[in-house]
Amino acid sequence: MKRLLLALLLALAALPASAIRPDEILSDPALETRARHLGKELRCLVCQNQSIDDSEADLARDLRKIVRERLVAGDSDPEIRRFLVARYGDFVRLDPPLRLATAVLWFGPAVMLALGLLGIVLFLRRRPASDVPALDEADRARIERVLAEDDKR
Amino acid sequence: MRWLYLAPVAIFAVVAGYFAVGLTRDPGTLPSALLNKPAPEFALPPLNPDKPGLATADLKGAPVLVNVWASWCVPCRAEHPILIRLAREVPVLGFNYKDKTEDARRFLAELGDPYAKIGTDPTGRAAIDWGVYGVPETFVVDAEGRIRHRHVGPLTDRVVAETIRPLLKSLAR
Numbered sequence: 651m652k653r654l655l656l657a658l659l660l661a662l663a664a665l666p667a668s669a670i671r672p673d674e675i676l677s678d679p680a681l682e683t684r685a686r687h688l689g690k691e692l693r694c695l696v697c698q699n700q701s702i703d704d705s706e707a708d709l710a711r712d713l714r715k716i717v718r719e720r721l722v723a724g725d726s727d728p729e730i731r732r733f734l735v736a737r738y739g740d741f742v743r744l745d746p747p748l749r750l751a752t753a754v755l756w757f758g759p760a761v762m763l764a765l766g767l768l769g770i771v772l773f774l775r776r777r778p779a780s781d782v783p784a785l786d787e788a789d790r791a792r793i794e795r796v797l798a799e800d801d802k803r
Numbered sequence: 804m805r806w807l808y809l810a811p812v813a814i815f816a817v818v819a820g821y822f823a824v825g826l827t828r829d830p831g832t833l834p835s836a837l838l839n840k841p842a843p844e845f846a847l848p849p850l851n852p853d854k855p856g857l858a859t860a861d862l863k864g865a866p867v868l869v870n871v872w873a874s875w876c877v878p879c880r881a882e883h884p885i886l887i888r889l890a891r892e893v894p895v896l897g898f899n900y901k902d903k904t905e906d907a908r909r910f911l912a913e914l915g916d917p918y919a920k921i922g923t924d925p926t927g928r929a930a931i932d933w934g935v936y937g938v939p940e941t942f943v944v945d946a947e948g949r950i951r952h953r954h955v956g957p958l959t960d961r962v963v964a965e966t967i968r969p970l971l972k973s974l975a976r
Contacts, residue, residue: 695936698830708901709936712927737934739836 669706674714681721688717688730691745695738835942835953836934842869842948843932847922850899850907857896857922862948866974868967869942870918871898871930874910876938882957883914889963890917893971897921900930900938943967945974 670689676682689703696707702714713734720730734742746752785793837843842862849856862869870886872879886895897918899907902925911918924930933942934953943952952970954962 695833709927709931712931716931735836737836737931738936739833739934741833 668703669710670703670714671711674711674718676718676722678722681718684727685714685718685721688721688727689714691743692717692731692734693742693744695742701744832955833936835950837950838953839949839951842942842944842950843929845922845929845932847898847924847929850897850904850921850923854918855920857898857920859948861896861920862944864946865894866943866945866951866971867894867896867919869896869898869944871900871933871935871938871940871942873900873902873938874906875902876900878957879939880910880914882939882959883917885958885960885963886917887915889958889967890919892968894919898930898933899923900935901925901927941967943970943974 676685686703690701692702692713694700694702694705694707694710694713696709697705700710702710702717704710716733717730720733725733731743740746740749740752746755748756842859844859846858847856855861857869861867868886868889889895895917897920899921902923904923907921907923922929927935937955939957941954941958942950943954945951951974952966954966958967
């Protein structure tokens with residue numbers, strides 16, 4: 651039990667791992683918080699499914715530095731996003747903006763879900779409710795008889 | 804409702820279509836965000852005292868290739884002979900990325916120097932303005948200084964024959 655607990659604790663301790671080095675962190679905590687928010691939503695172009703905060707790549711470190719430099723210089727978050735999108739395209743954002751080109755990305759899953767639901771509805775509607783013929787008078791009489799016999803016992 | 808029997812076929816066709824496009828594209832190769840836009844403002848100091856550096860003004864007048872390279876980059880070594888051949892057809896300008904001066908000079912002394920001009924970007928900041936995310940990268944810049952193409956990764960004979968040379972031919976007209 652103790653071992654399991656220790657393993658769990660160690661696993662949790664590994665979660666906040668990020669590639670940010672101590673010397674990159676800004677002394678102003680408010681700016682650093684903004685830098686972390688931006689860092690999470692910016693893609694490292696080298697290891698493409700990691701954010702720049704998670705990536706050890708050289709370019710990711712350069713981009714983290716640029717984000718912090720611009721924050722210190724007084725840029726707003728959208729200005730910094732625009733700066734990077736101008737150089738690397740929308741792909742640099744892990745949270746892509748809604749545009750005609752990204753519409754499939756945004757609405758694709760919902761459309762697929764709707765199509766699936768429509769398929770289920772059509773399938774259920776078309777299927778006959780039951781293949782068993784309805785009971786006629788003779789059947790009902792027989793059921794009554796059988797049940798009555800059962801009660802006597 | 805007989806058409807419904809065709810539904811699996813239609814679904815297969817759509818899925819196969821997605822895979823046909825998706826699996827043949829290289830997700831590591833991004834189109835340049837600067838495509839058909841003017842090259843960014845930049846000015847890089849020279850690598851050698853006897854050869855000029857590289858700045859925005861050098862890109863105007865005639866189509867050129869801008870090759871981002873580094874001595875520590877292995878694929879750069881592979882594409883180097885192709886650059887030397889290309890340099891006979893079009894000015895090839897060198898963009899030395901995050902390199903040590905000595906190493907870069909030794910690289911060129913060993914393999915030959917195809918570059919008409921070489922600018923050095925030791926911090927990689929100018930490269931970020933160009934949207935560079937790895938070396939080597941090669942840009943085709945037209946006579947007005949606009950970026951017309953970006954090739955990510957080492958140039959190959961096939962890329963030169965199928966993309967670079969036809970584009971340069973159309974730009975020369």
